[in-house]
Amino acid sequence: MYGAPIAWLGRPVLFAGLEQVERLDHRAHLVVHGRPPSMAADELADLAENVNLRGRGGAGFPFARKIRAVVKAAARRRTRPVVVVNGTEGEPSCLKDAALLLRTPHLVLDGALLAAEALGAEQVVLGVTRADTEQSLLKALTERRSTPLPVSVNRLPERFVSGEGSSLARGITSGIALPRGGNIRTSDSGVGGVPTLLSNAETYAQLAVAAGMGALPYREVGLPTEPGTVLLTLAGKQVVESPAGVPLADMLQMFGMDIGQGVLTGGYHGTWLSPDNARKALVSRESLRGLGGALGAGAILPLPDTTCPLGEVLRVTRWMADETAGQCGPCYLGLPALAKAVEEVVRGGGRAALDVVETRMREVTGRGACSHPDAASRFLASALEVFDDDLQMHSYQYGGCGRPVQDVLPMPEMESAGSIVVDWTLCEAHGLCTSVLPEVISLAPDGFPSAAVMPVPSQLLQQAARAVDRCPALALRIQ
Known part of the structure; x- marks a missing residue:
């Protein structure tokens, strides 16, 4: 009923109040978090900058810059902006935003309304794809009875592409959740063509916490350069709130997992860490990036020794090919061709098959209407590097590595x-x-x-x- 199990290291911040109950209604939320203070747009941007708040949906874009960009665009166009919460989370390895929307939805609403009032927005829209998160948000709005400006919940198709920024804005506007292309920022032209402040659910929850606590108390947890806590989804089944800076290997061990053959960081748009680098890594955007990984949307997926790495990688590559929006060649044609080429490598196609994979990766990179083809190629390139020994066995040895594909990396359950x-x-x-x-x-x-x-x-x-x-x-x- 409330999604994946949750846990925390140290004192919970986003999950505060959930020690004894599974969901905070509005009354319980006010007891735990209180009401966030009203803030002007420049004050809100300064706060976000002070705590180094970045988008928690994947790209990690500085939230203060988003706020200032929307303010500037709205003033230039003499219009009121829109605030959008991205709660779509279309990747099966990511469950953290769903955990927030199901268990402490009022924290997300507080952050969105705080931003909307600061910007003088005309409305707040929450984009979701799941029936349970939609119902949780509607229930939360009923519990509040009223809001200072219109708030709506928009349910979009449950597809990976629905969560891309321009796709979400377009879906809210017209019901067609497809990437727009053209390199137009939603801060300039988003929902209904007006400047739009768009970020994911955790970003708004973090904003509400920082506003309620103040910058200095917020910075007492985590790293000096990355203050606060981080929500992570471990192995596609456990959501954990952790202070930034915790050793990745220690965290996995606490929850009965080990590094195994490597760790996928940042989900299916992320990159693989070798076992050696995973042992050095901290739960930190900077640490992971320095080792070749990515914090991304907070998905951490260790790969056990018992499964075939390339078989698992092929499953994900096929899934990403299936998730194409179908509107540009590099995605609609290039990704299925890439998946087919990877399949030939797994079957033992040798150097010729590897050459085709490398060609297909080059062909899709930098040419899509959104970042999906680039990310799929990046995911695959890191896998081929980390699992080089397995790659050699599959390429040049009959029967490959000899291990079964155990379907460790989560895939959506489809009717x-x-x-x-x-x-x-x-x-x-x-x-x-x-x-x-x-x-x-x-x-x-x-x-x-x-x-x-x-x-x-x-x-x-x-x-x-x-x-x-x-x-x-x-x-x-x-x-």
Whole structure:
């Protein structure tokens, strides 16, 4: 009911008050956190700068600069801005924002309303994709009875791309959650074309805490350069609030995990750390970046020794290819081609297959309407570096590393949209179907599909239709 289990190291700050209850209603929230003070826009920007508050959704952009950019754009255009809370969190390895919205939604609302009043905004919009977070926020707004300006909850399609900034703004405006491209900042033109202050749920929660505590008490926790606490999702199942600066290996050990073959930091748009670097790392944006990792959206995914690293990487690469918005070639065509090339490497394609992977990564980098192709390529490049020994075994040794793929890296659970059915009287074992739909159709040793009826997740329905169209023997149909 309240999402992933939560925990904290030291004294909880964002999770304060949750020691005894699972959710803070408005009355309990006021007892724990009080009411944040009213602040002018320049005061709010100064506070965010003083505590070095950065966006906690992935990019880590300084929040003070966002505030000042929106103020400047709104003044230039003589319009009132909009404040948007990004609670979409479309990546299956990230659960921290959902934990906030389900358990302490009023802290997020306080931060958003604090910013909106400081900026003279016309409205606050909370973008979500999950039914439970939508209901939690609607319940929280009912508990408040009234707000100083309009606040609405907008539910968008549960897709990875829905959380991209311009995609979220566009989805709120028109219902079409697709990246806009064109390098237009939402601080200049966001929801409804007006300047928009957009950041994720944790950023607004941190803002509310900093405003309530004041800068100096807030800075007593964490590192001098990165004060405060950080919300992390460990292994896609445990949300932990930690002071910045805690050794990463020690944290994993506290929760029964170890570094294993390496640690993915920052989620599926992040990068891998080798075991040696993971042992040196602190829970810190600067520390992780210095070792080749990324704090990103706070997802930390250790990979145990028992699973095949490249098999796990292939699963994620396929998923990122499926999450394309379908509106630019590097994403819609390039990422599936990249996933196919990685599959050839895993199957033992040797140097030629590796060359194709490197070519495909270059082809998608720097050419997309959003950062998704670049991030997918970065994720894969770091994996190939960290898992080089495994890469050599798969490339040049029959049978690869010999370990099974245990599906350690979390993937979304999707309901079936139907089944793809094989007509054995027509099938000629061309195998083209599995190149289009490898997540659903696998081939038996004889080259024919391994099953006659295969459920198709709703997210892959379009791919399934392409597989049907591609079959030269007309042996497939969707039922």
